[in-house]
Amino acid sequence: MKTTTLILLIFLSSVSFGQEKEPVPANSDTSRIKNDSLITNYVKFETNPNYKRSNAIARFFDDFDxxxxxxxxxxxxxxxxxxxxxxxxxxxxxxxxxxxxxxxxxxxxxxxxxxxxxxxxxxxxxxxxxxxxxxxxxxxxxxxxxxxxxxxxxxxxxxxxxxxxxxxxxxxxxxxxxxxxxxxxxxxxxxxxxxxxxx
Incomplete structure (x- = not known):
């Protein structure tokens, strides 16, 4: 399931940037950077148990006063x-x-x-x-x-x-x-x- 999700993210990213489009402003790279960051973070989250655990624990304890x-x-x-x-x-x-x-x-x-x-x-x-x-x-x-x-x-x-x-x-x-x-x-x-x- 995790492998399928990762492949889907990479596919959507490549399709999104493989199509010919109208000229766009110079700052159009923002969306690609965002998608690349999404893939990087997904890989980091799924392949690094310590990263996953530390972030989940931090979010949990942030709810307490x-x-x-x-x-x-x-x-x-x-x-x-x-x-x-x-x-x-x-x-x-x-x-x-x-x-x-x-x-x-x-x-x-x-x-x-x-x-x-x-x-x-x-x-x-x-x-x-x-x-x-x-x-x-x-x-x-x-x-x-x-x-x-x-x-x-x-x-x-x-x-x-x-x-x-x-x-x-x-x-x-x-x-x-x-x-x-x-x-x-x-x-x-x-x-x-x-x-x-x-x-």
């Missing part, structure tokens, strides 16, 4: 209760001080505040917000820092109030047979405050 690094605290309750801290890194579309849309990544750590065995949960998640909706997908590693480990994938979705306060439902899936006897479903409350911004 602010870059944030924040501080996050969360509390979630299911079979056991957990409290956690996180470091959200987000790109935001803003309306004054209110994020309307954002995407981001958040590393963090949770610890249980109920149950008989201290359990620590390093985690990382990717998240997206669109107006009042927010969703996350991530990885958790439950451990008692002895011999038991539980690796989990979690999915989370719910409501957000301007990205500063979220109420979500979280469901996790164990890959290790739940050796720490954890629950799979939680309700999560999340508070996020920006501590560093770049326009």
């Amino acid at each position: 602010e870059f944030w690094v924040g501080a996050r605290v969360n509390f979630y309750q299911g079979k056991y209760a957990y409290i956690g801290l996180g470091l959200p890194i987000t790109w935001n579309v803003m309306c004054d001080i209110i994020p309307l849309v954002h995407i981001g990544i958040t590393p963090g750590m949770d610890i249980n505040i109920s149950g008989s065995t201290p359990t620590f949960v390093p985690k990382i998640s990717i998240e997206g917000q669109y107006f009042i909706g927010v969703a996350r997908i991530g990885y958790q590693h439950f451990t008692d820092f002895s011999s038991r480990h539980d690796n989990r994938l979690f999915l989370e979705a719910g409501l957000t109030f301007f990205s500063y306060f979220d109420i979500t439902y979280l469901h996790s899936f164990s890959f290790d047979g739940n050796p720490l006897n954890q629950g799979n479903s939680y309700f999560n409350l999340t508070l996020t405050l920006p501590i560093y911004k770049v326009d």
Whole structure:
């Protein structure tokens, strides 16, 4: 398909300049330069993955107004209760001080505040917000820092109030047979405050 498109561009360019035409002004070479540039850029875009990737990424991030690094605290309750801290890194579309849309990544750590065995949960998640909706997908590693480990994938979705306060439902899936006897479903409350911004 790419080869066909390139051949078509070259053909149209040659036909365009191979036909006899009325005399044209001296600046008529502009159209040929433009067509030659089109072919050159097409070849560069299709044959250079780095060129394609860098331009696509630049166009994507140009749509965002602010870059944030924040501080996050969360509390979630299911079979056991957990409290956690996180470091959200987000790109935001803003309306004054209110994020309307954002995407981001958040590393963090949770610890249980109920149950008989201290359990620590390093985690990382990717998240997206669109107006009042927010969703996350991530990885958790439950451990008692002895011999038991539980690796989990979690999915989370719910409501957000301007990205500063979220109420979500979280469901996790164990890959290790739940050796720490954890629950799979939680309700999560999340508070996020920006501590560093770049326009």
